[in-house]
Amino acid sequence: MPRQEDLIGTHPTPPNIFGKWLASTDHPETDSQCHRSLSPTPDLSEDELIDWLADKIILHHYNDNKVERLKNKYGQLGFAEYAENIRMIPNVDKVRKGNMTEIILCEYVLSSTNKPLIKTFRFRYSTNVDQSMKGDDVLMVDYDNEANDIEVYLGEAKFRQTPTPQVVKDIAKALSTDTKPLSFTFLVDRLLESDATAEMGNRLDQFVVETVKQQGRITYSGLLLSKEPCATTVQNHLDSDNQKLVFLSLGVADPTDLMNKVFTKAEEKLANPDQI
Incomplete structure (x- = not known):
């Protein structure tokens, strides 16, 4: 089994959206590389992709309560006045790029592992939506549950209009063998806030991050979203001694244009909240 599959599973197949949108290649692994390249297929229209990604943008930024408030108040106050007051989607270009890339990585790992991974939609907790979140x-x-054990999936995602050797090195460095999940306590705290997830939060609270790391129970995944030569740049410059790191390259024709269309569609949906 290729190490890519061992770490994050096989590439999704249709009808999963990633199976329709992307083809994948698991490049031969070496001591310093474990790379899966992703490239668009003609099997998914741009409109379908943008609509799906816009829904994910809203899901990751808005909790159900805020969506319901939009639906209830829209007719009374109008979208512009009320929605701006509870705005969770960033306006800053750099933050939008980063958020979308993180969401794609999160959703891809969820799809490829095909496991009910425990997560939190962290952008819902941003105190300044136009600033990149730390963590x-x-x-x-x-x-x-049976073994009372966990596997942590830790990811680093970066957007570049044009791929460079330096960004490949930056992602690999951020996911070195020394890297620990800094947001584990944040995840547990969010789980403990809700009665529906408090029991799981209490279970995870017993695990010590340093011990989890020492036991090798962390899987690392990096994503570079960039133009189509992205895979070649990764192949030529990826160098990591982390044997539990799988590097994903996603090359599209114009990533900035894709990002702009996705956020425009998300704003259109929020302007008509009954469609969400």
């Missing part, structure tokens, strides 16, 4: 880009947990 892990992606943090999810697979909890084994």
Whole structure:
């Protein structure tokens, strides 16, 4: 089994959206590389992709309560006045790029592992939506109830209009063998806030991050979203001694154009909240 599959599972197949949108190649692994390249297929229209990604943007930024408030108040106050007051989607270009890339990585790992990973939608807790959030880009947990054990999935995601050797090195460095999940306590605290997830929060609270790391119970995934030569740049410059790191490259024709269309569609949906 290729190490890519061992770490995060096989590439999703249709009808999963990633199976329709992307083809994948698991490149031969080496001591310093474990790379899965992703590229668009003609099997998913741009409109379908943008609509799906816009829904994910809203899901990751708005909790159900805020969506319901939008639906209830829209007719009374009008979208512009009320929605701006509870705005969770960033306006800043750099933050939008980063958020979308993190969401794609999160959703891809969820799909490829095909496991009910425990997660929190961290952008819902941003105190300044136009500033990048600190902490892990992606943090999810697979909890084994019978063995009372966990596997942590830690991710780093970066957007570049044009791929560079330096960004490949930056992602690999951020996911070195020394990297620990800094947001684990944040995840537990969010779980403990709700009666529906408090029991799981209490179970995870017993695990010490340093011990989890020492036991090798962390899987690392990096994503570079960039133009189509992205895979070649990763192949030429990825160098990591972390044997539990799988590097994902996603090359599209114009990533900035994709980002702009996705956020425009998300704003259109929020302007008509009954469609959400």
